[in-house]
Amino acid sequence: xxxxxxxxxxxxxxxxxxxxxxxxxxxxxxxxxxxxxxxxxxxxxxxxxxxxxxxxxxxxxxxxxxxxxxxxxxxxxxxxxxxxxxxxxxxxxxxxxxxxxxxxxxxxxxxxxxxxxxxxxxxxxxxxxxxxxxxxxxxxxxxxxxxxxxxxxxxxxxxxxxxxxxxxxxxxxxxxxxxxxxxxxxxxxxxxxxxxxxxxxxxxxxxxxxxxxxxxxxxxxxxxxxxxxxxxxxxxxxxxxxxxxxxxxxxxxxxxxxxxxxxxxxxxxxxxxxxxxxxxxxxxxxxxxxxxxxxxxxxxxxxxxxxxxxxxxxxxx
Numbered sequence: 001x002x003x004x005x006x007x008x009x010x011x012x013x014x015x016x017x018x019x020x021x022x023x024x025x026x027x028x029x030x031x032x033x034x035x036x037x038x039x040x041x042x043x044x045x046x047x048x049x050x051x052x053x054x055x056x057x058x059x060x061x062x063x064x065x066x067x068x069x070x071x072x073x074x075x076x077x078x079x080x081x082x083x084x085x086x087x088x089x090x091x092x093x094x095x096x097x098x099x100x101x102x103x104x105x106x107x108x109x110x111x112x113x114x115x116x117x118x119x120x121x122x123x124x125x126x127x128x129x130x131x132x133x134x135x136x137x138x139x140x141x142x143x144x145x146x147x148x149x150x151x152x153x154x155x156x157x158x159x160x161x162x163x164x165x166x167x168x169x170x171x172x173x174x175x176x177x178x179x180x181x182x183x184x185x186x187x188x189x190x191x192x193x194x195x196x197x198x199x200x201x202x203x204x205x206x207x208x209x210x211x212x213x214x215x216x217x218x219x220x221x222x223x224x225x226x227x228x229x230x231x232x233x234x235x236x237x238x239x240x241x242x243x244x245x246x247x248x249x250x251x252x253x254x255x256x257x258x259x260x261x262x263x264x265x266x267x268x269x270x271x272x273x274x275x276x277x278x279x280x281x282x283x284x285x286x287x288x289x290x291x292x293x294x295x296x297x298x299x300x301x302x303x304x305x306x307x308x309x310x311x312x313x314x315x316x317x
Contacts, residue, residue, distance in 0.1 A: 001145065003183030007152035014054040014153060017085060019043050021154075023161050028262040029255070029279055035291055036165050038158050041267050041298030045105065047223075048154055048177055048296050049078035049141075054085075055150030056139050062088050068136040069093070070127035072120045072173075072222045073102030074270075074297055075141040080111035091130060093123040097222045099301030119216060121227050142176030143230030152180030154294075159184075165292035169194050169283060171273035172202045172244070174226035175233025177296060182236040193237065193244040194277040196220050196252060201229040202237060203244040210234070219249045223270030223297055247273060251280035259295070266304065271297040 021042050027034040044050040053075070057067075066089030069079040076092040083090035090111040094103060095118055106113050116123045120141075131138045140147060154177075155168075167190040170178045181191050193202050198218030205211045211234050216225035229237075236242075249269075256272035258279065259265040274293045277283040285291050 003149065003152065004186065006145065006149040007156055007180065007184050010051075010055040010059075010146075010149040011153045011156055013058045014051060014150060017054045017058075017082070018050055018153075020157060023158065023163070026263065029258045029275065031278060033285060033291070035275075035278065035293055036163065038154070038292065038294045039265070040154060041265075041271050041295045045074070045077040045081040046297060046299040047074040047078065048151055049075045050081060051153050052147035052150030052176060053078040053082040053139065055153070056144070056146040057082050057086050057088065059146050060137070063135055063137055065134045065136040066090055067139055068127050068130045068134075069139045069141070070120065070124035071098070071141055072225055073098035073106075074223055074299060076113075077102060077105045077109070077299065079139050080106050080109035083111060084109045091136065093127045093130070095119050095123045097225070099222050101301040101303050102222065102299050105299060119221075119227070120225055142174030142179070142226070143232055145232065147176050148179040148183060148232050150180070151177045152184045155181045155184040163292060165290045166190060167192060167285065167289060168292045168294065169274040169277055170294050171195070171220075171224060171270055171296055173199070173224035173270070175202060175230040175237070177294075178202075178242070179230065179233040179236050182240050182242065187240060191240070191242055192277070192283055193242055194274045194283070195244060195246055196224055196273060197246045197248050199225045200244070200246055201226050202233065203246060205229045205234050206237060206242070206244060220252055220269040220273055222301070223268060224273065245277050245282040247276040247280055247282050251276040251282070255279050265295065266298060266300060267295050268297045268300045271295045
């Protein structure tokens with residue numbers, strides 16, 4: 001597939017519907033080198049997922065039965081947001097682990113929401129059943145060309161904003177986001193996958209030579225907890241020999257705290273996962289290697305400003 005043209009087309013299609021999120025270069029977090037950050041957690045519905053959702057809805061006829069999506073939370077919120085903006089009905093299935101913040105966000109859009117016992121795979125099964133029963137259009141969270149092309153617009157936008165990095169670190173769940181990066185850059189920049197040790201579908205697939213089911217868990221599971229990497233991502237990552245590094249939950253939590261402490265950037269665990277690789281040493285840049293980190297999601301659970309008793313504890317002793 002000609003991903004460059006697909007992503008360029010998606011940019012024009014969704015431009016008036018998404019936020020051009022800011023970038024910043026900082027030297028903090030205890031690191032001895034500067035890092036470029038892309039603040040995509042400031043996107044509509046709190047994550048990059050809005051890009052893929054809008055691209056899908058604007059490039060495909062939507063049936064009278066409306067839309068259906070399964071999600072760990074962020075994809076569902078993005079589909080619900082885009083559906084409301086474009087005047088479509090949507091039914092969203094999420095697993096219990098989505099967390100109250102993401103559940104409340106989806107409900108606030110007016111979409112019909114069903115919380116399913118279990119994990120993302122259980123929500124996907126329920127969404128597929130609804131699709132068969134009603135003829136609603138299924139919007140896959142990560143393994144669909146329109147989704148991947150939509151996510152790829154983020155990287156085209158970042159380059160237009162003056163991205164200088166040789167290497168971009170990206171958190172990976174099902175692979176739609178890093179698939180968009182690999183499709184856009186086509187080897188012009190190094191792309192590094194960062195996965196939690198408790199949810200590493202891409203690392204496992206690359207080791208086994210094919211997508212493989214994995215167990216999922218940990219603090220980022222409601223965003224990065226895909227049991228199986230998408231075929232599109234696997235093919236792109238396999239062909240590009242994409243390096244994948246693993247970070248523990250403790251490192252993700254430390255990065256999440258550091259973003260708040262040093263720059264008052266409030267992100268969910270998935271949004272801090274890529275930075276965790278630099279902070280814990282899972283990825284060590286070479287001398288003079290310029291690095292960038294994508295902050296991909298901001299739907300932290302619980303929301304820190306709704307109740308003083310549930311505020312994020314950022315104190316250090």
